[in-house]
Amino acid sequence: MSQKKTVVPFSGTPQQEQQLQQIIQAHQGQGTSALMPVLQQAQDVYGYLPLEVQKMIAVGLDIPLEEIYGVVTFYSQFSLYPKGEYKISVCLGTACYVKGSGDVFDRLVQKLGIQGGECTPDGKFSLEACRCIGACGLAPVLTVNDEVYGRLVPEDVDSILEKYSAQ
Amino acid sequence: MENVNITINGMPLSVPKGSTILEAARLGNIDIPTLCYLKDINEIGACRMCVVEVKGARGLVASCVYPVAEGMEIRTNTPQIMEARRTNLELLLSNHERKCLSCVRSTNCELQKLCRDLKVDETRFSGEKTPSMIDDSAAHMIRDNSKCVLCRRCVAVCSKLQDVAVIGANERGFKTHIGCAFDEDLANVACISCGQCIVACPTGALQEKDQTKEVWDALADPDKKVIVQTAPSIRATLGESFGMPIGTNVEGKMVAALRRLGFDGVYDTDLAADLTIMEEANELVDRIKEGGTLPMITSCSPGWIKYCEHIFPDLIPNLSTCKSPQQMFGAIAKTWYAKKMGIDPKNLFVVSVMPCTAKKFEVGRDGQSAAGEGCPDVDVALTTREIARMIETAGLDFVNLPDEEFDAPLGASTGAAVIFGATGGVMEAALRTAVETITGEELDRLEFTEVRGTKGIKEASYNVGGLEVKVAVASGMKNAKELLTKVRNGEADYQFIEIMGCPGGCVNGGGQPIQPASVRNFVDLKSLRAKALYDQDANMPLRKSHDNPVLKEIYADFLGKPGSHVAHEVLHTSYVKRTRY
Numbered sequence: 070m071s072q073k074k075t076v077v078p079f080s081g082t083p084q085q086e087q088q089l090q091q092i093i094q095a096h097q098g099q100g101t102s103a104l105m106p107v108l109q110q111a112q113d114v115y116g117y118l119p120l121e122v123q124k125m126i127a128v129g130l131d132i133p134l135e136e137i138y139g140v141v142t143f144y145s146q147f148s149l150y151p152k153g154e155y156k157i158s159v160c161l162g163t164a165c166y167v168k169g170s171g172d173v174f175d176r177l178v179q180k181l182g183i184q185g186g187e188c189t190p191d192g193k194f195s196l197e198a199c200r201c202i203g204a205c206g207l208a209p210v211l212t213v214n215d216e217v218y219g220r221l222v223p224e225d226v227d228s229i230l231e232k233y234s235a236q
Numbered sequence: 237m238e239n240v241n242i243t244i245n246g247m248p249l250s251v252p253k254g255s256t257i258l259e260a261a262r263l264g265n266i267d268i269p270t271l272c273y274l275k276d277i278n279e280i281g282a283c284r285m286c287v288v289e290v291k292g293a294r295g296l297v298a299s300c301v302y303p304v305a306e307g308m309e310i311r312t313n314t315p316q317i318m319e320a321r322r323t324n325l326e327l328l329l330s331n332h333e334r335k336c337l338s339c340v341r342s343t344n345c346e347l348q349k350l351c352r353d354l355k356v357d358e359t360r361f362s363g364e365k366t367p368s369m370i371d372d373s374a375a376h377m378i379r380d381n382s383k384c385v386l387c388r389r390c391v392a393v394c395s396k397l398q399d400v401a402v403i404g405a406n407e408r409g410f411k412t413h414i415g416c417a418f419d420e421d422l423a424n425v426a427c428i429s430c431g432q433c434i435v436a437c438p439t440g441a442l443q444e445k446d447q448t449k450e451v452w453d454a455l456a457d458p459d460k461k462v463i464v465q466t467a468p469s470i471r472a473t474l475g476e477s478f479g480m481p482i483g484t485n486v487e488g489k490m491v492a493a494l495r496r497l498g499f500d501g502v503y504d505t506d507l508a509a510d511l512t513i514m515e516e517a518n519e520l521v522d523r524i525k526e527g528g529t530l531p532m533i534t535s536c537s538p539g540w541i542k543y544c545e546h547i548f549p550d551l552i553p554n555l556s557t558c559k560s561p562q563q564m565f566g567a568i569a570k571t572w573y574a575k576k577m578g579i580d581p582k583n584l585f586v587v588s589v590m591p592c593t594a595k596k597f598e599v600g601r602d603g604q605s606a607a608g609e610g611c612p613d614v615d616v617a618l619t620t621r622e623i624a625r626m627i628e629t630a631g632l633d634f635v636n637l638p639d640e641e642f643d644a645p646l647g648a649s650t651g652a653a654v655i656f657g658a659t660g661g662v663m664e665a666a667l668r669t670a671v672e673t674i675t676g677e678e679l680d681r682l683e684f685t686e687v688r689g690t691k692g693i694k695e696a697s698y699n700v701g702g703l704e705v706k707v708a709v710a711s712g713m714k715n716a717k718e719l720l721t722k723v724r725n726g727e728a729d730y731q732f733i734e735i736m737g738c739p740g741g742c743v744n745g746g747g748q749p750i751q752p753a754s755v756r757n758f759v760d761l762k763s764l765r766a767k768a769l770y771d772q773d774a775n776m777p778l779r780k781s782h783d784n785p786v787l788k789e790i791y792a793d794f795l796g797k798p799g800s801h802v803a804h805e806v807l808h809t810s811y812v813k814r815t816r817y
Binding site for chain 2: 120123124127128133134135138139142143144
């Protein structure tokens with residue numbers, strides 16, 4: 070089976086856990102309808118919803134873990150992976166796409182060894198696709214945190230990654 | 237009950253108010269095809285195979301969930317309906333691994349039957365297909381998602397019937413697939429191995445782990461003496477695999493078939509069921525007298541045991557320490573029997589035929605090798621379906637085989653053992669022995685009818701020699717959870733509880749012949765199959781476990797008395813705490 074496990078070690082703090090328990094407490098007795106708000110708020114606390122967090126919710130709300138995982142993987146608003154130190158967003162909007170941003174994205178997938186939505190095991194880079202960021206004149210573009218890189222060819226990916234890896 | 241008048245395909249019909257169109261059509265002898273629908277369990281109207289036309293309704297409606305109303309005009313077979321069903325089927329097929337020739341479900345596959353009925357061979361739609369994702373991590377079953385149609389019947393039985401809920405639909409759209417949380421292997425989650433998902437699956441996506449080759453190899457090995465034991469419920473179900481009516485008792489033909497497959501001894505797990513009663517009744521009487529942990533809970537069902545270990549680990553001290561009948565049989569075979577027959581237990585190969593997939597897991601548990609490490613009590617546990625396949629492969633004309641009898645000595649049994657296969661049976665068998673043991677008097681009436689029947693939870697109270705004994709029986713883990721929650725919270729004061737992993741007990745086990753939804757939705761498999769066992773019990777000369785003549789010999793020769801030191805070494809076991817997540 071393809072196993073989907075968060076490879077970035079879980080680093081939740083006791084404060085975060087306390088916050089989560091308060092969220093769960095506030096939704097007691099609401100049955101399964103508590104699940105969506107609790108997941109949304111838990112993601113606000115942790116930034117993502119790893120196994121450890123989903124287990125706490127499963128036990129706290131008495132909802133089977135698989136049911137929770139099913140909901141988390143159904144909605145794109147939920148993430149199983151944390152955001153990296155450097156958050157890479159590749160624009161796959163129309164203008165960028167026709168200018169070859171798909172190839173740029175693929176190069177990143179290959180170089181980083183992760184899929185869109187995921188984070189590298191060292192927590193350094195996370196990768197996601199985004200829609201138009203309003204820089205169509207520079208197509209194809211990507212952003213690393215707040216920095217914008219434009220008029221890219223796939224090979225440019227290597228030097229961009231190198232720059233941040235060294236930091 | 238109030239009726240409403242409707243017409244189906246122009247024929248007037250009066251049906252109970254509240255029926256679905258599907259149920260109403262059935263009353264008019266029309267079978268509307270279904271795929272995702274399982275009555276009371278999975279009523280989600282998702283697959284759209286059961287669509288029909290209702291005059292005045294917008295578009296076609298899903299008959300499985302659409303209630304009838306007075307004056308409703310329904311059509312079930314117009315060209316438009318057929319075309320809609322055909323298109324839906326083609327879309328399903330476009331992502332189905334169509335390796336039907338030797339698929340384990342070929343000729344018994346609901347998808348295949350729909351294709352035949354609607355004359356769909358290939359699909360017009362070609363494109364990306366779900367890659368084959370086979371999970372064969374668990375001891376008892378295999379999942380192949382490339383044959384899955386996402387009907388969610390397995391998901392529904394896992395959570396609604398069994399309260400296990402370790403499988404569900406992950407991700408969305410084309411990537412939707414059935415799996416465990418975080419796509420963990422089935423072997424690593426709190427699956428209880430009951431196999432109810434397999435008997436609910438309409439296709440070949442789920443199947444037991446086939447071990448027939450191991451048995452064929454053993455049978456062909458001249459150095460091995462291969463014996464077989466059949467669980468009480470197999471005689472009530474095996475005939476279904478050969479087209480016989482549900483509830484036909486085929487004990488004689490089953491024995492004849494096993495003998496013709498080449499087993500050196502064809503024996504009955506019933507003997508070990510009687511043995512279980514001797515040990516369990518003794519343990520119960522002991523616990524009541526000595527102030528041991530009560531209520532005592534039966535330990536025959538390995539699915540239930542695993543559920544208890546995962547979900548109710550605090551109740552492990554309540555479990556009877558008795559091994560299950562399957563394991564007791566193997567233990568006695570490899571100790572007392574091997575010695576009596578002058579066989580080295582290492583050369584004795586014990587095969588069991590079980591209604592159950594969890595038995596495959598049980599075989600590999602720790603503390604199940606009475607003849608020493610490396611010499612398991614049972615070598616291979618087959619399901620009813622696997623033995624049926626072996627009989628087919630061997631070309632045996634099952635239906636026309638003569639009726640034959642089990643071999644001596646391990647084929648001796650009583651009516652008490654036969655009813656083990658139905659929910660309440662172990663309780664009744666134990667009561668027959670416990671009451672006579674405590675009172676020292678012979679029972680006038682052997683039937684404890686209060687604990688019979690297919691109700692999920694049954695309770696009764698008996699006066700045994702001046703002592704009030706309160707008992708309860710539950711089958712299916714959802715019912716067990718309800719009952720045990722009361723016990724855990726101190727809201728119940730039973731002395732003895734019987735729990736079976738599958739709803740209705742072993743007759744409805746996850747290893748039994750698969751009946752399609754078109755049968756399951758309208759026939760009570762549990763009670764039809766159980767009736768075959770109760771009928772046999774009523775007609776047996778010996779109906780109490782302690783009357784089994786071979787057991788008397790085994791105790792005299794070997795075990796001493798129930799609960800003895802030797803009995804504990806050979807016939808008892810222990811359990812482990814497991815976590816839910």
